Amino acid sequence: MDPPRVAAHSDTWNMGDDLNHGTWGYLAAREGLVDPARSIQVGMRSPNPDRHGFTIIEANLLDAPMAATAGRIREVAGDGPAYLTFDIDFVDPAYAPGTGTPVCGGPTAHQARTLLHALAGMNIVGADLVEVAPPYDPAGVTALAAATLAYDLLCLLALARGAR
Secondary structure (H helix, E strand, C coil): CCCCEEECCHHHHHHCCCCCCCCHHHHHHCCCCCCCCHHHHECCCCCCCCCCCCCCEEEEHHHCCHHHHHHHHHHCCCCCEEEEEEHHHHHHCHHHHHHHHCCCCCCCCCHHHHHHCCCCCCCCCEEEEEECCHHCCCCCHHHHHHHHHHHHHHHHHHHHHHHH
């Protein structure tokens, strides 16, 4: 099972055996838990030269229609089972400031939803939405965006389950 991933950071830093939110992708690939050839990371805004075989779509390339980005995700992930992981820092901090590592230049919450909707029909068998940090957003807009995106993820799971 290999993860399409949307986020601002690749989380493929090689820090030896140090397991943290910036190293899990590297460690998972090293341990053979994911196949980087079937994994894609979308929306990257922080440079990391260590790609370790993962396909990367930088945030500046998201100006194309989200359907084109979804097509690229489908192409890389293939028809097999996929686990979709969504970091809230994928969304620009103007729309989701409540995260530990905000980086400007990301998509709007609407664009994030459009991308998820365009993934309908993929064989998604699991999903998560991570890195929401409510203390950094007293207005609560991040939690609202995250809850809406989590709902969209649940819908994708239900559609995929119905198709199996």
